[in-house]
Amino acid sequence: xxxxxxxxxxxxxxxxxxxxxxxxxxxxxxxxxxxxxxxxxxxxxxxxxxxxxxxxxxxxxxxxxxxxxxxxxxxxxxxxxxxxxxxxxxxxxxxxxxxxxxxxxxxxxxxxxxxxxxxxxxxxxxxxxxxxxxxxxxxxxxxxxxxxxxxxxxxxxxxxxxxxxxxxxxxxxxxxxxxxxxxxxxxxxxxxxxxxxxxxxxxxxxxxxxxxxxxxxxxxxxxxxxxxxxxxxxxxxxxxxxxxxxxxxxxxxxxxxxxxxxxxxxxxxxxxxxxxxxxxxxxxxxxxxxxxxxxxxxxxxxxxxxxxxxxxxxxxxxxxxxxxxxxxxxxxxxxxxxxxxxxxxxxxxxxxxxxxxxxxxxxxxxxxxxxxxxxxxxxxxxxxxxxxxxxxxxxxxxxxxxxxxxxxxxxxxxxxxxxxxxxxxxxxxxxxxxxxxxxxxxxxxxxxxxxxxxxxxxxxxxxxxxxxxxxxxx
Numbered sequence: 001x002x003x004x005x006x007x008x009x010x011x012x013x014x015x016x017x018x019x020x021x022x023x024x025x026x027x028x029x030x031x032x033x034x035x036x037x038x039x040x041x042x043x044x045x046x047x048x049x050x051x052x053x054x055x056x057x058x059x060x061x062x063x064x065x066x067x068x069x070x071x072x073x074x075x076x077x078x079x080x081x082x083x084x085x086x087x088x089x090x091x092x093x094x095x096x097x098x099x100x101x102x103x104x105x106x107x108x109x110x111x112x113x114x115x116x117x118x119x120x121x122x123x124x125x126x127x128x129x130x131x132x133x134x135x136x137x138x139x140x141x142x143x144x145x146x147x148x149x150x151x152x153x154x155x156x157x158x159x160x161x162x163x164x165x166x167x168x169x170x171x172x173x174x175x176x177x178x179x180x181x182x183x184x185x186x187x188x189x190x191x192x193x194x195x196x197x198x199x200x201x202x203x204x205x206x207x208x209x210x211x212x213x214x215x216x217x218x219x220x221x222x223x224x225x226x227x228x229x230x231x232x233x234x235x236x237x238x239x240x241x242x243x244x245x246x247x248x249x250x251x252x253x254x255x256x257x258x259x260x261x262x263x264x265x266x267x268x269x270x271x272x273x274x275x276x277x278x279x280x281x282x283x284x285x286x287x288x289x290x291x292x293x294x295x296x297x298x299x300x301x302x303x304x305x306x307x308x309x310x311x312x313x314x315x316x317x318x319x320x321x322x323x324x325x326x327x328x329x330x331x332x333x334x335x336x337x338x339x340x341x342x343x344x345x346x347x348x349x350x351x352x353x354x355x356x357x358x359x360x361x362x363x364x365x366x367x368x369x370x371x372x373x374x375x376x377x378x379x380x381x382x383x384x385x386x387x388x389x390x391x392x393x394x395x396x397x398x399x400x401x402x403x404x405x406x407x408x409x410x411x412x413x414x415x416x417x418x419x420x421x422x423x424x425x426x427x428x429x430x431x432x433x434x435x436x437x438x439x440x441x442x443x444x445x446x447x448x449x450x451x452x453x454x455x456x457x458x459x460x461x462x463x464x465x466x467x468x469x470x471x472x473x474x
Contacts, residue, residue, distance in 0.1 A: 002047075003056045003113055006040050009033075010106040014099045021095040030077050033102050034070075040109070041070045048468070054181070057115040060468035061246065061319070065112045068323055069239045072330045073105050075443040079334050080231040082440060086341060087138075087229075097137055104130035104235070111243045117165055117180040120247055121158065124211060127240060128154040134232045135224050146227040153220035154210050161207025161247070168200040168254075182250055186472065189257035197255060201264055204251045205271065211244030213237075213298045214275040214305055222282075225294040230337035233290060237297045237333060238326035245304065245322055252308060256473050261311075268309035273398060275302030280405045283412045289339070289346055292416055293332055296372060299409055300325045300380075303387055306402070310390045315470045317386035324379040324451050328371045331447035335365050338441070339420070342434045348416055352425030358436055362421055364444040369417050371448050373410050379455025 013029040020026075044058040044066060051057050080101065084094050107130055111123035128151060136147040169180055175188045189197070210217035225233050255264045279299040286292045300321065307318030336346075338361050343351050355362040374380040391399040454462060 001053055002040065002043055003052050003110065006036060007106055007110060009036055010102055014102045014106075017095050017102070018099040021091045023091070023094075026095060026098050027081075030098055030102070033105075034074050034077060037066075037070045037073055037105070037109070041067050044113070051115065052113065054179075055116050055119050056110075056113045057183075058113060060465045060471075061249065062112040064319070064323060064465050064469065065239070065242045065246065066109060068242070068326050069105065069108060069112075069235075071447075072235060072239060072326065075330065075334060075447070076101070076231045076234055078443065079234070079337055079440075080229070082437070083229050083231055083337055093137065093139075097134065100130050100133045101232075104134060105239075108235075108239050108243050112246055115181050115183065117168070117182065117185065117250070120250065121162055121165055124161075124208070124243055124247060125155075125158050127211075127243060128158065131224070131228075131232070131236060131240065135228045137229060137232075138227070140227075143227050146223050150220050150224040153217060157207045157210035157217045159207070161204045164200040164203025164207065167196050167203070171196040171200075182253070185254050186257055189254045192258065194258060194260050197258055198260055198263065201251055201255050201260075202267065205248055205267065208244045208247045209271070212241050212248065212301050212305075213244070213294070214301050215271050215278060218275065218278070218298055222291065222294045222298070225297075226288060226291045230290075230333045230340065233293070233336075234330040234333040237293065237329045241297060241301060242322060242326060245301075249308070253472055265309045265311060268305050269395075269398065272302045272305035272309060273402060275299070275305065276402055276405050280408050283409055286412075286416070287348055289336055289348060289351075289416070289420070290333075292348075292413065293329065293336065296409075296413065297325070297329055299406070300329075300372075303384060303402075306391065307383075307387045310387065310394055311473070312390065313386055314390045315473060316466055317383045317390070319466050319469055321380065321383035321387065324383055324455065327447040327451045328368060328378070328380065331364075331444040332368045332372060334447075335361060335368060335441070335444050338437070339365070342431055343425075344429055344431055348419060350425070350429045351420045352423035354421050357430070360438055360441050361436070364441045364448070365417065366421065367448045368444060369413065371451055373413060377452045377456055379451040379453075382455040 010033060013033050017026050017029050044063045047058050048060060048063055084097060104127060107123050107126040111120055114120035114123055132147050132151040135150060136143050171192045172185055172188055175191045177184045177188045206216060209215060210220060213221045225236055228236060255261055276299050279295045282295050286295060304318045304321050307314040307321060340346050342357050371378040371380060374384045388399055
């Protein structure tokens with residue numbers, strides 16, 4: 001019952017913040033929530049592979065992603081404080097922001113540990129509602145458009161996924177499964193009608209692509225990340241993407257018990273390659289840094305999808321890549337918040353000379369660029385190497401195509417960020433009142449350093465958790 005207690009506690013803190021609208025209450029409640037989140041992470045690790053109730057289970061994948069979210073949430077609260085301090089003095093808006101952010105994080109935690117497929121769908125739908133409120137925080141016309149677009153298309157995507165769940169429930173009930181718990185579905189999968197399993201898989205993959213930012217419903221997430229605040233983007237591009245992965249991976253585990261696994265892997269391979277291809281094309285047209293990082297997430301999720309499609313070591317590499325991407329991309333968005341403070345516009349053409357303006361921030365950014373491009377010693381180099389090693393054995397033509405696309409992406413990202421670091425910039429584009437906060441860069445150095453350490457010298461408990469997450473496939 002620990003997760004239910006956590007949800008009730010989070011709901012209480014969120015309501016307290018919303019009602020009081022007091023600065024001290026806000027900070028105290030956020031601190032208590034962060035402590036509770038870390039406590040839940042430790043508790044789930046101690047009780048791994050145990051059911052918390054009939055609706056929740058502390059499995060290895062959930063523990064891993066909760067640990068990632070716990071750390072990212074702590075940094076997101078700090079960067080949210082900086083963002084709100086610079087953007088707004090309205091106590092009501094600040095209270096709404098923190099209140100909704102707590103609920104957003106809670107919904108993602110619930111999705112990570114959901115043992116029931118229907119409950120997972122409800123949790124994912126809840127994330128859509130809460131993140132939409134956060135997207136609209138700035139109250140601008142563009143924010144309103146992005147919010148309604150995200151909420152509408154996300155609802156359409158989840159409706160498609162829900163139809164897939166209905167089909168799966170029908171075929172499961174024909175085999176004596178009376179609920180949608182993943183444990184029961186996996187056990188009964190071998191006897192399910194293959195046609196309906198295929199239909200359910202395609203529908204769920206299509207619907208959840210809106211969350212994981214892959215083909216076909218990727219566009220709405222890109223637009224939302226272009227508008228949302230950078231601390232919100234840091235979670236949308238990482239923890240929320242991971243929620244989409246959880247849904248697809250749970251379905252993948254069910255399919256893996258049937259004779260249709262190879263077919264499903266072909267579908268995932270197609271989706272992964274198309275995602276990277278579209279990201280490459282779109283990156284050539286990008287003119288804003290938020291949009292650049294959003295399409296970068298799409299590229300990396302394409303790699304994760306290809307890892308799933310390969311199977312075997314590819315699945316291990318996919319989960320490893322997912323975790324490393326979460327740390328790096330969050331750090332990049334946090335630094336983007338600092339960059340935005342020094343320039344009047346976040347358009348790439350309106351920035352430059354960042355090394356001179358903020359040397360420590362520029363070093364953090366450079367380390368982030370190296371990490372996100374999977375250049376050694378980045379841990380993403382290790383996960384991508386594992387993916388490509390397996391992919392060359394599976395289909396060397398696809399491997400060559402993806403390498404060419406990634407080379408183009410590397411060139412584009414280096415060119416864009418080199419402009420920010422070294423290009424001349426007009427004085428009228430600078431925010432002369434901006435002050436450098438050296439503590440603002442600490443989160444990025446921790447996250448990027450963690451990616452390097454886990455890639456070079458991963459601790460045993462870390463690799464054991466990943467192996468446990470994929471054990472059922474073996």
